Structure formats: C-alpha cells, structure tokens
Amino acid sequence: MQRKASARWQGNLQYGKGTLNTESGALKDIPYSFATRFESAPGTNPEELIAAAHSGCYAMALSGALAKKGFNADTLDVSATVTIEKNGDGFTINSSRLKLRAQVPGIDKKLFESIAQDAKVNCPVSKLLKADITLDIDFHETMSPSQHAH
Structure with a gap:
C-alpha cells in the first residue's frame, strides 16, 4: 500500500511560498511558507x-x-x-x-x-x-531571466 502527497514551492526560502496536496484530496493547495514554519503566520508546515x-x-x-x-x-x-x-x-x-x-x-x-x-x-x-530515506531526482535545467536576454 502506498500513499502520496506533493509539494510545490516557488521563490526563495524566506519570501517564497508553497502548496501541499494529498492524493486523497484531504489537503488541496494548502499554503505553507517560511512564516508558517518558523514564525506564527496562519497555515501549516x-x-x-x-x-x-x-x-x-x-x-x-x-x-x-x-x-x-x-x-x-x-x-x-x-x-x-x-x-x-x-x-x-x-x-x-x-x-x-x-x-x-x-x-x-x-x-x-x-x-x-x-x-x-x-x-x-x-x-x-x-x-x-528512524528509517532509511531514499531520493529519486528528475531535474530539468531552466534558464534564469538574465539568460533569456541573450
């Protein structure tokens, strides 16, 4: 049996923002951020x-x-x-x-x-x-805004 959840993050650590979703739909586009994690802003972490x-x-x-x-x-x-x-x-x-x-x-x-x-x-x-943690990576390089100008 497997259960799945996902996160999407945009921006830098301190001022960026993200959303969390679960496959079941129990969490759907739930916002989280630096402020919800390390400060007292409303939202989850x-x-x-x-x-x-x-x-x-x-x-x-x-x-x-x-x-x-x-x-x-x-x-x-x-x-x-x-x-x-x-x-x-x-x-x-x-x-x-x-x-x-x-x-x-x-x-x-x-x-x-x-x-x-x-x-x-x-x-x-x-x-x-206490478990071993594994990581599968699918990386796609993108150009930064300054690279688009060339």
Whole structure:
C-alpha cells in the first residue's frame, strides 16, 4: 500500500511560498511558507503534519496492541509535539513527543503502560522517523531571466 502527497514551492526560502496536496484530496493547495514554519503566520508546515501523522498512527497502533491483549479503549487522546531547531546553517527536526490520555476499562496501569510503550516503538510512523530515506531526482535545467536576454 502506498500513499502520496506533493509539494510545490516557488521563490526563495524566506519570501517564497508553497502548496501541499494529498492524493486523497484531504489537503488541496494548502499554503505553507517560511512564516508558517518558523514564525506564527496562519497555515501549516511539515512539522505540524508530521505531528498529526504521528499522533494518528500511534493512536491506531495502541488500539491494535490493546485489542491483541483483549482490551478495547473507550478513548485514546494523543497529541504529538514535533520540535525543529536551528543547527549550524540549517535546521534539525530532533524530536516527536507523544502525549497520551487514555480510558481503557479493565486493564491495570502497569500492563497498560507496557502496551503503550511497545506501541510507541512499533507504530509505523515512529519507525519511519528512524528509517532509511531514499531520493529519486528528475531535474530539468531552466534558464534564469538574465539568460533569456541573450
């Protein structure tokens, strides 16, 4: 199974702008920019989307892990805080902090915490954050505006 999303960026880093789209249409031409990523401008950014993916994936992974042990959660409220920090000349996404509030009938705290920790490690997005990343490049050289004048 594969899921696909795309980004389009125009301009330089600080003043350029971009849009994000998902194959499903859940995101369609959603704007993002330097200001939505590193300042407080309205709009989304890659870290917010990683946080949404991580919290959603973890909630499902935990639900499945609980079910394997015979438990069914009433509610699993999960948030993820993804941190990006300046690192030399660039930036590093250095953490995703999951926060869980759960109501699960009939389970003792120690067993629940064990299952919850195991689900954190085995959540597919948690694994992705440690994965090998591949890159396929399709580059088309274009002339700069000054080259058009010749």
